[in-house]
Amino acid sequence: MNIKTAIKGRRTVRRFSQKTVSADKIKQLIDAGRVAACGGNMQRLRYVVVQDDKELLGNIFDTTAWGGFVQPKRNPVPGETAPTAFLVLTCKPDDATGAAIDAGAAIANIQLMAYALGLGCCWIGAYKHERVDSLLELDGMQSVFLVALGYPAESPVMEDIGIDDPAPYYLDADDVLHVPKYSVEAITEWR
Amino acid sequence: MNIKTAIKGRRTVRRFSQKTVSADKIKQLIDAGRVAACGGNMQRLRYVVVQDDKELLGNIFDTTAWGGFVQPKRNPVPGETAPTAFLVLTCKPDDATGAAIDAGAAIANIQLMAYALGLGCCWIGAYKHERVDSLLELDGMQSVFLVALGYPAESPVMEDIGIDDPAPYYLDADDVLHVPKYSVEAITEWR
Numbered sequence: 326m327n328i329k330t331a332i333k334g335r336r337t338v339r340r341f342s343q344k345t346v347s348a349d350k351i352k353q354l355i356d357a358g359r360v361a362a363c364g365g366n367m368q369r370l371r372y373v374v375v376q377d378d379k380e381l382l383g384n385i386f387d388t389t390a391w392g393g394f395v396q397p398k399r400n401p402v403p404g405e406t407a408p409t410a411f412l413v414l415t416c417k418p419d420d421a422t423g424a425a426i427d428a429g430a431a432i433a434n435i436q437l438m439a440y441a442l443g444l445g446c447c448w449i450g451a452y453k454h455e456r457v458d459s460l461l462e463l464d465g466m467q468s469v470f471l472v473a474l475g476y477p478a479e480s481p482v483m484e485d486i487g488i489d490d491p492a493p494y495y496l497d498a499d500d501v502l503h504v505p506k507y508s509v510e511a512i513t514e515w516r
Numbered sequence: 517m518n519i520k521t522a523i524k525g526r527r528t529v530r531r532f533s534q535k536t537v538s539a540d541k542i543k544q545l546i547d548a549g550r551v552a553a554c555g556g557n558m559q560r561l562r563y564v565v566v567q568d569d570k571e572l573l574g575n576i577f578d579t580t581a582w583g584g585f586v587q588p589k590r591n592p593v594p595g596e597t598a599p600t601a602f603l604v605l606t607c608k609p610d611d612a613t614g615a616a617i618d619a620g621a622a623i624a625n626i627q628l629m630a631y632a633l634g635l636g637c638c639w640i641g642a643y644k645h646e647r648v649d650s651l652l653e654l655d656g657m658q659s660v661f662l663v664a665l666g667y668p669a670e671s672p673v674m675e676d677i678g679i680d681d682p683a684p685y686y687l688d689a690d691d692v693l694h695v696p697k698y699s700v701e702a703i704t705e706w707r
Contacts, residue, residue, distance in 0.1 A: 328522045328632045332548045332625050348706075355700045357523045360674060361624055362639050366685050366695060372704045381707055422613065429620020430639075433552055434523050437628070441519045448553050448621075461707070483551060494557050504557060509546045513563045515539075516572055516652070 326441040335436055336483060336504055338445025339392050339399065340406040341475030346376070350442050351410065351474070357438035358414075358431035369416045369424040370431055370469070373461055376410035384460050385411050389471065390451035395496055401473075408447070408473035413457065415466040428469045435472060445477030487511050517632040526627055527674060527695055529636025530583050530590065531597040532666030537567070541633050542601065542665070548629035549605075549622035560607045560615040561622055561660070564652055567601035575651050576602050579644035580662065586687055592664075599638070599664035604648065606657040619660045626663060636668030678702050 355372050363369065375382050386407055391400045401407040414431065416424035432448050439446045449471040457468050481502035486492065488511040494504045546563050554560065566573050577598055582591045592598040605622065607615035623639050630637045640662040648659050672693035677683065679702035685695045 331519045430624035433621035433624035
C-alpha cells in the first residue's frame, strides 16, 4: 500500500471481527514499531503480545475504556466485537515520559502497517495501568500504552474542518464514526 | 512509495543539501502529521513553518543540538549542510505532556511522508525551548518539538542487533552513520 494512502486512510478501529491475527502479521507490526525514530536511539520500548491466553486477554480488556466522545457509547463486546489481541508497550519506570513520546512514534508506524495488512487497531491510554502491570507480572518494567488489535468490523471516515468547527468525533444515523480533523490551513502559520 | 519500504528505509537525516523545499511539499508533510492518531482526537498541535525568514531560521538553528552519540560530532553547518526549514510543533501550555505524545505520532507520519517525497528530516527535542518560543513570539502557545527539514545529503543505514549488542549509533570509516535497532525477537514476549 502507498504511504500516502495509508496515512490518509488509516483510522482508529474500535469494533473487530473475531478472526485471529497471525503471529507473522503481529511480528510485522512490531517490526514497524521498533524502527520508528526515538530519543537518542535509546530504544526504551519492549512489547508483550497478548493473544493466546484468553483469560489474560479478557482481563486486560476489562481494564480498558473506549471512545469517550462517542454517544451512545459503543464499547466492544467480548466474543463479538472485542479486539482479539493486545500489544502492550512497556518500559523501565525511570524514563516513562520519554518512553511515552517514543511510543507515540512507534504506534503511528504500527497503525500504518496494520492498515496496510488489512488489520485495525486502537491506541489506548485509558486503561488501569497498575492492574495491567500486575496481570502481566512485569519484571522491573511498566506498561506505557496498549494497542488493541484485530480485523476491523467498522470503517470510520475522516472529514476536514476549519478551526472554529466542532472537533469531537460522532456517529451518524448509519452508525458510522466520523472523525473531524482540522485542515492544514487551519493549523499552520508560515514565517 | 510502499508503506513498508518507507517504514524500514526512513532514517533520521542530519546533513542537508541547500535546495529549498517547496511549500506544496511542506503542506503534504503537515497534512500527514495532522491526521495522525491523537488522544481523544483533541488535536492539540499547531505548526509554524520557518523557511523564508532566514534570520529567524538561523536563530532557531543556533538553539539546536545534534546527534549526541556521534563522535566526532558533526553538527550541520549553516549554508552548507544545515536544514533549510524547520517545522515547529506547538501546543497550549496546559497539556504539554499529552501534546508531546501526540507529537510523537504526528512526527512519525511526517518523517514517512518526507522520505516518500525525497526529503530528509530530524526530530529535535534538544533545543532551547524558551529561546525558540521567544523568537517565534508565540501567543499563548509553546513549542513542543522541532522537525529540521531539507533535502538529504547523507544516507544513514539501519542494522539489526540482539538485546546484548551495543545500541548507540556510530560513524563508519566512510563517514556513514549506522543506526543499530533491536530485532523483533529481542524485544518481544508472547503470551
